[in-house]
Amino acid sequence: MIITIVGGGSTFTPGIVKSIALRQKELEVEEVRLFDIDEERQYKVSLVVDWILKDIKSPIRLTVTTDKKTAYENSSFIFAQMRVGKYAMREKDEKIPLRHGCVGQETCGCGGLAYGLRTLFPMIQVIDDVEKYAAPDHWILNYSNPAAVVSEACRALRPHARIINICDMPIAILEMVGRCLDIPNFTDFDVNYFGLNHFGWFTDITYQGRDLKAEITEYVMKNKTLLPPDVLEKLKEHDRVGERHLNASWIHTWNNVYKVLQSNPEYLPNTYLQYYLLSKDVVEESNPEYTRANEVMDSREKELFEGIDHYIKTGEVTAKAFYHGAHGNYIADLAMALKNDTKKKFIVIVQNNGAIENIAPDAMVEVPAYIGKNGPEVICQGPIGDYYKGLMEQQLASEKLLVAGGIEGSYEKVWKAFSMNKTVPSATVAKAILDEMIEANKEFWPELR
Numbered sequence: 359m360i361i362t363i364v365g366g367g368s369t370f371t372p373g374i375v376k377s378i379a380l381r382q383k384e385l386e387v388e389e390v391r392l393f394d395i396d397e398e399r400q401y402k403v404s405l406v407v408d409w410i411l412k413d414i415k416s417p418i419r420l421t422v423t424t425d426k427k428t429a430y431e432n433s434s435f436i437f438a439q440m441r442v443g444k445y446a447m448r449e450k451d452e453k454i455p456l457r458h459g460c461v462g463q464e465t466c467g468c469g470g471l472a473y474g475l476r477t478l479f480p481m482i483q484v485i486d487d488v489e490k491y492a493a494p495d496h497w498i499l500n501y502s503n504p505a506a507v508v509s510e511a512c513r514a515l516r517p518h519a520r521i522i523n524i525c526d527m528p529i530a531i532l533e534m535v536g537r538c539l540d541i542p543n544f545t546d547f548d549v550n551y552f553g554l555n556h557f558g559w560f561t562d563i564t565y566q567g568r569d570l571k572a573e574i575t576e577y578v579m580k581n582k583t584l585l586p587p588d589v590l591e592k593l594k595e596h597d598r599v600g601e602r603h604l605n606a607s608w609i610h611t612w613n614n615v616y617k618v619l620q621s622n623p624e625y626l627p628n629t630y631l632q633y634y635l636l637s638k639d640v641v642e643e644s645n646p647e648y649t650r651a652n653e654v655m656d657s658r659e660k661e662l663f664e665g666i667d668h669y670i671k672t673g674e675v676t677a678k679a680f681y682h683g684a685h686g687n688y689i690a691d692l693a694m695a696l697k698n699d700t701k702k703k704f705i706v707i708v709q710n711n712g713a714i715e716n717i718a719p720d721a722m723v724e725v726p727a728y729i730g731k732n733g734p735e736v737i738c739q740g741p742i743g744d745y746y747k748g749l750m751e752q753q754l755a756s757e758k759l760l761v762a763g764g765i766e767g768s769y770e771k772v773w774k775a776f777s778m779n780k781t782v783p784s785a786t787v788a789k790a791i792l793d794e795m796i797e798a799n800k801e802f803w804p805e806l807r
């Protein structure tokens with residue numbers, strides 16, 4: 359059994375490989391292959407990956423390559439996590455809209471649409487290369503963002519591809535819920551959820567007869583945040599070591615759950631809804647000169663590559679240099695469910711086909727599904743209220759217009775996608791942002807006429 363990681367040079371690769379290695383027996387994995395287009399970055403990351411495998415005495419063989427055939431031949435699982443244009447382009451996705459007074463975020467609003475136009479065709483290329491070389495019953499598990507746009511492009515251009523698009527935000531929220539309520543077994547929570555990627559709501563969270571949605575709503579209303587007590591303590595003490603959600607922007611995000619929940623206490627919101635429901639506040643509280651891309655480059659990326667340089671010099675690796683946790687566990691557990699036909703419940707991004715009764719059948723939605731060897735068996739979430747339907751349909755139309763515009767090379771459709779996004783106040787602002795984005799993305803975007 360071979361697992362290939364596309365975007366082998368990603369900051370998340372060491373954590374994902376550790377999650378795979380810890381499930382080596384259940385996955386029966388013999389080889390992990392890293393594939394990237396940036397040879398030097400991937401080589402450096404592979405040194406830590408190699409160290410992890412040796413450290414836990416894993417029998418898994420490691421292959422590092424920039425050659426597609428070597429990467430995909432006979433592979434059973436392809437974990438994709440590429441960032442087209444890397445952090446340099448993420449910075450532009452965030453800063454260009456902010457200069458025009460709009461939300462600057464890598465997956466939401468104009469930034470997300472821009473990142474989507476960069477990623478759409480490279481993702482289709484991955485699907486085609488995998489289909490050419492990999493095992494016939496392979497699965498592509500895709501984390502590459504923006505997952506909403508990427509999944510719509512896959513649906514439109516490669517509807518039969520063996521791909522499941524996923525996001526770790528819902529499981530990360532459940533982890534926080536568990537920490538707030540002092541229940542460590544967050545992967546066993548039973549949930550119902552509906553929405554689009556980075557645009558959804560938990561309608562139920564239960565565990566051993568407890569209504570955790572009610573408990574967490576009360577917790578957030580009382581504490582004005584979804585940060586758990588131990589993190590709140592660390593905040594007071596300024597002891598931020600080993601807590602990856604203590605970057606200023608994540609603290610802001612967890613605190614904004616309170617503001618979003620105040621505006622609608624019916625369901626627990628995905629954190630990303632802040633960008634659509636609190637757009638004005640988010641813009642006013644952003645620093646257009648220092649965004650999340652800068653924060654990541656100054657923390658996660660810097661720590662990893664400094665850690666690697668230290669390893670090269672001294673032979674020592676500190677686990678702190680890389681993150682291992684819910685992100686890698688989620689994708690590895692999903693592969694395990696597919697391989698071993700466990701029918702465990704996961705939240706995934708799939709074509710609606712009635713899962714949300716009053717949303718179009720061709721929408722790519724995020725909902726729970728039982729995962730077995732034949733893929734996701736979606737759990738129907740019934741009809742949704744007008745508030746959710748209205749919000750989702752506007753966002754969906756924006757994402758669909760973007761993908762159609764990218765495929766057809768239509769400036770008009772892409773402009774419409776930007777101008778109808780809830781984060782943008784006017785068509786003229788949308789055009790100004792779009793024109794700047796076209797210039798910034800010359801190297802990556804399809805030509806728009």
Ligand SMILES: NC(=O)c1ccc[n+]([C@@H]2O[C@H](COP(=O)([O-])OP(=O)(O)OC[C@H]3O[C@@H](n4cnc5c(N)ncnc54)[C@H](O)[C@@H]3O)[C@@H](O)[C@H]2O)c1
Pocket residue numbers: 364365366367368369370371393394395396399400439440441442443444445480500501502503504505524525526527685
């Ligand atoms: N879906 C989710 O919930 C979720 C969660 C975390 C991260 N992500 C995504 O995972 C990806 C990696 O994130 P990161 O912060 O570690 O980025 P990163 O920049 O550290 O790594 C991305 C890697 O992708 C490579 N790459 C770019 N284009 C490629 C291509 N065409 N083929 C192969 N490799 C290519 C880059 O060279 C780089 O090494 C991003 O898309 C990010 O948004 C998604």
Ligand SMILES: O=P(O)(O)OC[C@H]1O[C@H](O[C@H]2[C@H](O)[C@@H](O)[C@@H](O)O[C@@H]2CO)[C@H](O)[C@@H](O)[C@@H]1O
Pocket residue numbers: 465503525526527528530650654684685
């Ligand atoms: O700003 P970043 O690059 O740190 O994170 C952006 C990603 O945020 C979500 O994933 C988080 C997750 O929430 C967190 O708990 C942990 O597992 O790390 C993940 C990556 O930081 C989101 O789901 C992703 O789509 C974003 O890429």
Ligand SMILES: [Mn+2]
Pocket residue numbers: 505524525526527556
């Ligand atoms: Mn996500």
